Amino acid sequence: MKPxxxxxxxxxxxxxxxxxxxxxxxxxxxxxxxxxxxxxPRMLKRLKSDGLVKHVPYQGVELTELGRREALxxxxxxxxxxxxxxxxxxxxxxxxxxxxxxxxxxxxxxLTARMAEMTGEPERCPHxxxxxxxxxxxxEVDDIAMINLGxxxxxxxxxxxxxxxxxxxxxxxLELVPGQTFTIVGRAPFNGPMRLRVGRDEVVLGVELTxxxxxxxx
Numbered sequence: 001m002k003p004x005x006x007x008x009x010x011x012x013x014x015x016x017x018x019x020x021x022x023x024x025x026x027x028x029x030x031x032x033x034x035x036x037x038x039x040x041p042r043m044l045k046r047l048k049s050d051g052l053v054k055h056v057p058y059q060g061v062e063l064t065e066l067g068r069r070e071a072l073x074x075x076x077x078x079x080x081x082x083x084x085x086x087x088x089x090x091x092x093x094x095x096x097x098x099x100x101x102x103x104x105x106x107x108x109x110x111l112t113a114r115m116a117e118m119t120g121e122p123e124r125c126p127h128x129x130x131x132x133x134x135x136x137x138x139x140e141v142d143d144i145a146m147i148n149l150g151x152x153x154x155x156x157x158x159x160x161x162x163x164x165x166x167x168x169x170x171x172x173x174l175e176l177v178p179g180q181t182f183t184i185v186g187r188a189p190f191n192g193p194m195r196l197r198v199g200r201d202e203v204v205l206g207v208e209l210t211x212x213x214x215x216x217x218x
Contacts (some may be wrong), residue, residue, distance in 0.1 A: 003070055005106075006043065007046065007047060007052070008074040009033070009101075009105075010029070010033070010044075010047060011063065011070050012071050012075050014029065015071035024062065025059075026040040029061075051064055051066050073136060074104075076132040079124075079125035080112050080119070082126055084115040094165040094166075094169050098165070128158050143216045145210075145211060145214055149184055151185065151187050154182065154184075155181070156179060156215060157182060157215050158178060158215055159213075160178065160212060161214055171213075174198060175198050176196075183197040185197050193206050193207070194207075194210050
């Protein structure tokens with residue numbers, strides 16, 4: 001039996017969270033999905049019974065191989081839909097994620113393939129996240145969080161890892177978008193703000209925002 005739309009949403013979010021932590025807690029999953037804490041264990045029980053997740057004692061849950069394949073299929077649908085919303089329908093990148101969440105529940109593989117064709121078979125979503133191919137394989141991404149780099153480093157922004165509309169609008173106002181070049185020209189001590197040269201301008205970013213920029217250094 002194919003996972004329901006709600007199950008696919010959980011699997012995709014577990015995958016996203018596992019990119020930063022090996023196992024996922026029910027608390028972090030509830031926060032990211034915007035659901036009540038009691039709702040999460042009920043859904044995880046369904047996912048576990050279908051062999052899509054497994055419980056790690058005292059840590060949380062992680063995807064099984066079957067769950068990972070289903071999560072990547074859902075991420076493909078979602079990210080191609082985001083590209084379609086921006087390129088074809090004219091939505092801004094800060095609107096795309098929420099609309100894709102709402103529209104993606106009825107999206108099948110045939111519609112996804114047609115949207116991919118219409119948008120030039122994209123390998124990245126508007127926020128720079130990699131799009132799995134039809135076989136569930138991710139394109140190789142070799143990037144690093146900007147927060148880990150030192151003064152003097154130059155490179156290209158690879159991903160902007162937030163779905164918060166206000167933050168995305170702010171990043172856009174500073175031209176900090178995928179494909180933009182940058183140079184780190186200063187950094188306050190003790191994990192303080194970072195000063196960047198972006199084009200002809202200089203901008204200052206706090207730690208929380210800097211953590212959400214992933215880049216490919218020169």
